[in-house]
Amino acid sequence: MRPREFDHDDVLRIAFDQFWRKGVRGTSLSDIARDAGVQRGSLYNAFGSKEALFLQAYERYAGDYLLALQKVLGAGSLRKRLTAFFDLTITNFRTGSPPRGCPTTRGLMELGAAEGEGLDEEARQAFANLISRITALVQDALSAGAARGEFGGNPAAAALHIITVTRGLAVLERAFGDEPQLRKIAAHTIDLVLDKQGR
Amino acid sequence: MRPREFDHDDVLRIAFDQFWRKGVRGTSLSDIARDAGVQRGSLYNAFGSKEALFLQAYERYAGDYLLALQKVLGAGSLRKRLTAFFDLTITNFRTGSPPRGCPTTRGLMELGAAEGEGLDEEARQAFANLISRITALVQDALSAGAARGEFGGNPAAAALHIITVTRGLAVLERAFGDEPQLRKIAAHTIDLVLDKQGR
DNA sequence: AGAGTATTTGACACGACGTCAAGAAAATGC
DNA sequence: GCATTTTCTTGACGTCGTGTCAAATACTCT
Known part of the structure; x- marks a missing residue:
């Protein structure tokens, strides 16, 4: 056995950074290979495609991200939790310059509509999976809030609504790049869901 | 002067159909040329890139789409207008098999984060422009509804919120392809905005 | 030390984008 | 009616990206 001459995780991180900034289709393996100081063929050998x-790089990211969300969604009043949740969400795709956007949303929209086109079914499931798990976290927070009388609606429906808004924010971020506006929408959403419309 | 051997508009329609189904990056000019019965070089000559x-194809689509939206957003009670609006939105990216998704959202997420990458600034503005104009239409409907006592909130904020939800729906459509779920989210959003949470 | 095995490396085939020069076809002027 | 001109068309080219393969390489285990 001949040992690898590069660190598996290093490559994963370097690759995801590129994917995040330029999208999967917009990133070439040559770019990653150059950045990682690895030969292109070695990447094919190590990862297949x-x-x-x-x-692999995405799963790594998804795990980290879920942990961070779990943290902010588990402490404080419901309003505080939701505020922190939106905050982390927006911060996540507003970091870097230019901002990197949301990798999940980008990945989903890069999927080919037809079969065989672009990213495959496995990727779609990875994206859907992360969204589902985030939805579950939000729903848990809402249910906990309901138990404490901080929320009187349907946790499942409200969680779905909140997730939809975060996906929409990811898109608007791309369109306008106007962070204050995103935060306003987030605040408004919290008000709507918590039924204090701030009028 | 030698006249064109193909119809400008035909090509635009054929091209947009492909872009819509497979994304800009996922569509090759060879595909379009084959489909349109035109030589690849002729496309470069006629369109540049x-x-x-x-x-051009997108502007065509955007114009048609705006007209359709204007129609459904201009008649009936506010609730009816919003329902028809969400209906048209969802129908728009659920047509075809497999569903084609939302071209605006896809286009936005295909944009390169950095300069020079992928679609350029002009495209971003075209996308942002359509979104802005749709937002304005929704806001008009809300304002009209407010004048008739059908709505008591802030039209600008509510319109932005609704648009955000539609962008989110476009993303979730990609993730789950679950049309009934999309419609549920839409209905819930209308309830939230019109302040009848159906509890 | 030697054999085995996985990794690296460079060459190859293929397709896509965009450019360019040469050929083709119609409108205009004489 | 014919030549000219102007535009469109056509095919070839260079470059870059993906993915494959066989040969060379370097480590490990006996």
Whole structure:
């Protein structure tokens, strides 16, 4: 056995950074190879394909991100939790310059509509999976809030609504790049859901 | 002067159909040329570049789409208008098999985060422009509704919120392809905005 | 030390984008 | 009616990206 000459995790991080900034289709394996100081062929040998490499890098990101969300969604009043949740969400795709956007949303929209086109079904499931798990976290927070009388609606419906808004924010971020506006929408959403419309 | 051997508008329609289904990056000019029965070089001669061709095709689509929206947002009670608006929105990216998704959202997420990457600034403005104009239409409907006592909130904030939800729906459509779920979210959003939370 | 095995490396085939020069076809002027 | 001109068309080219393969390489285990 000959040992790898590069660190698996280093490559994963470097690759995801590129994918995040430029999208999967917009990132070439040559770019990653150059950045990581690895030969292009070695990447194919180690990961099989660009999509497989992306998937591994994405899973890594998804795990980290879920942990961070779990943290902010688990402490404080419901309003505080939701505020922190939106905050982390917006911060997540507003970091970097230019801002990197939301990798999940970008990945989803990069999917080919037809079969075989672009990213494959496995990637779609990875994206859907992260969204589902985030939805579950939000729903848990809402249910906990309901138990404490901080919320009187349907946790499942409200969680879905909140998630939809975060996905929409990811899109508007791309369109306008106007962070204050995103935060306003987030605040408004919290008001709507908590039924204090601030009028 | 030698006349064109193909119809400008035909090509635009054929091209946009492909862009819509497979994204800009996922569509090759060879595909379009084959589909349209035109030589690839002729497309370059007539449009200049893939992005320019996309932009023209997109503007065409945007105009049609705006007209349709204007129609449904201008008649009936506010609730009816919003329902028809969400209906048209969801129908728009659920048509075709497999569903084609939302071209605006896809286009936005295909944009390169950095300069020079992928679609250029002009495309971003075209996307942002359509979103802005749709927002304005929704806001008009809300204002009209407010004048008739059908709505008591802030039209600008509510319109922005609604638009955000539609962008989120476009993303969730990609993730889950679950049309009934999308419609539920839409209905819930209308309830929230009109302040009848259906509890 | 030697054999085995996985990794690295460079070359290859293929397709896509965009450019360019040469050929083709119609409108205009004489 | 014919030549000219102007535009469109056509095919070839260079570059870059993806993915494959066989040969060379370097480590490990016996």
